[in-house]
Amino acid sequence: xxxxxxxREFSQxxxxxxxxxxxxxxxxxxxxxxxAAATELDKNLFDLAVLSxxxxxxxxKPRFLDREYDSRLRAIERALSDxxxxxxxxxxxxxxxxxxxxxSIGSLEKDDPRFITTIINKGKLKMAATLYAQGMSLGVAxxxxxxxxxxxxxYAGETMxxxxxxxxxxxxxRMKLARKFIEE
Amino acid sequence: MKTRDIVCDSxxxxxxxxxxxxxxxxxxxxxxxxxxxIPKAVEHETVGRVIDxxxxxxxxxxxxxxxxxxxxxxxxxxADVSLQGSRLMNAANNLFYVKGKPLRLIQEGxxxxxxxxxxxxxxxxxxxxxxxxxxxxxxIRLKTHLEQEFGVNAMVNKENLRRLSSELSGLRTLRxxxxxxLAFEKGYxxxxxxxxxxxLEAALYKMKYxxxxxxxxxxKSYMESVSRTVA
Numbered sequence: 001x002x003x004x005x006x007x008r009e010f011s012q013x014x015x016x017x018x019x020x021x022x023x024x025x026x027x028x029x030x031x032x033x034x035x036a037a038a039t040e041l042d043k044n045l046f047d048l049a050v051l052s053x054x055x056x057x058x059x060x061k062p063r064f065l066d067r068e069y070d071s072r073l074r075a076i077e078r079a080l081s082d083x084x085x086x087x088x089x090x091x092x093x094x095x096x097x098x099x100x101x102x103x104s105i106g107s108l109e110k111d112d113p114r115f116i117t118t119i120i121n122k123g124k125l126k127m128a129a130t131l132y133a134q135g136m137s138l139g140v141a142x143x144x145x146x147x148x149x150x151x152x153x154x155y156a157g158e159t160m161x162x163x164x165x166x167x168x169x170x171x172x173x174r175m176k177l178a179r180k181f182i183e184e
Numbered sequence: 185m186k187t188r189d190i191v192c193d194s195x196x197x198x199x200x201x202x203x204x205x206x207x208x209x210x211x212x213x214x215x216x217x218x219x220x221x222i223p224k225a226v227e228h229e230t231v232g233r234v235i236d237x238x239x240x241x242x243x244x245x246x247x248x249x250x251x252x253x254x255x256x257x258x259x260x261x262x263a264d265v266s267l268q269g270s271r272l273m274n275a276a277n278n279l280f281y282v283k284g285k286p287l288r289l290i291q292e293g294x295x296x297x298x299x300x301x302x303x304x305x306x307x308x309x310x311x312x313x314x315x316x317x318x319x320x321x322x323x324i325r326l327k328t329h330l331e332q333e334f335g336v337n338a339m340v341n342k343e344n345l346r347r348l349s350s351e352l353s354g355l356r357t358l359r360x361x362x363x364x365x366l367a368f369e370k371g372y373x374x375x376x377x378x379x380x381x382x383x384l385e386a387a388l389y390k391m392k393y394x395x396x397x398x399x400x401x402x403x404k405s406y407m408e409s410v411s412r413t414v415a
Binding site: 135151 | 194195198212230239242245282290291293294312313315316321322325329333334359365366369395397398399401406409
């Protein structure tokens with residue numbers, strides 16, 4: 001599948017689930033988008049994964065379902081529709097559409113954007129750490145997310161990712177090697 | 185005393201500085217004649233880029249690493265390993281195929297670190313980064329992990345597997361956690377006296393939470409062996 005086709009299909013799914021305010025569906029889509037981002041190594045797909053994460057968090061907050069947010073939520077839906085409608089756009093234009101979605105999310109809380117800013121930043125970190133946990137290197141995860149390696153490491157260290165895979169060598173064997181290094 | 189060379193990745197230096205354990209580097213350099221080496225890409229990632237872009241959150245770590253370089257504890261090696269690095273990167277990034285596409289596993293910095301070690305004939309790597317470490321130690325286990333994560337079979341390019349195995353044969357990896365454990369055994373924490381075992385345990389957990397790829401079970405297992413020795 002081409003990147004453009006992935007983007008259209010995921011945008012459609014995200015738009016449909018966002019309209020229904022379906023958090024669970026958005027989280028599932030998030031997993032799928034990130035998986036595609038990893039195999040295609042596409043920055044736009046990665047950014048879309050971050051946005052789908054942010055949208056899943058937004059719909060989980062009852063206050064955003066108040067009437068006062070209606071017009072702003074519709075602006076997000078329009079931005080997603082525009083992303084869906086782009087046809088054979090070159091890469092740099094696709095990025096613009098993706099960033100337009102991010103901007104519309106950012107406008108959700110103009111008076112106090114801290115929650116939204118935090119959600120998007122956390123989304124980037126979480127997606128980067130997930131790529132690292134899945135098996136991409138720290139450098140690849142950092143490059144894809146445009147985050148510092150240290151940032152990704154700090155987050156990864158707080159997860160259980162290093163406990164989920166049994167290591168090839170036990171700690172005894174590793175320490176034998178370490179002693180050999182010093183004593184050789 | 186014989187010089188003991190070890191090539192470091194960005195992750196290990198970051199873990200050590202984040203955990204305020206970069207003095208371990210000095211300890212081993214001064215007492216055991218260890219030479220910590222890094223390629224240009226690792227210096228750029230851990231120091232240059234952070235300072236140039238004024239990433240305030242990480243500048244303290246970057247300056248600690250720069251100080252260690254200035255003090256001669258970490259040696260930046262200027263060898264041009266770009267060609268060798270590209271070859272290794274190409275082999276690694278075309279090793280496993282998922283849904284018909286090659287998975288990009290490592291990037292330039294990681295490849296250059298491996299290339300440097302081969303270029304200067306150093307077999308030991310100080311590496312906290314898990315993927316590159318698994319590529320060296322257990323590429324097929326990495327394949328299995330990728331399959332579990334993506335829920336599909338991963339195909340292996342046998343030629344690239346053979347090439348990588350040949351290029352990376354003989355490389356031995358240590359994590360920053362092993363450095364801390366070794367430092368304990370060599371007396372680094374002795375001035376803490378009755379608290380030295382607690383300090384070691386605290387240091388290992390701090391390193392884990394800073395991103396060193398060590399598990400809770402491994403820390404527990406090592407601490408149990410320390411308790412038996414000290415008792």
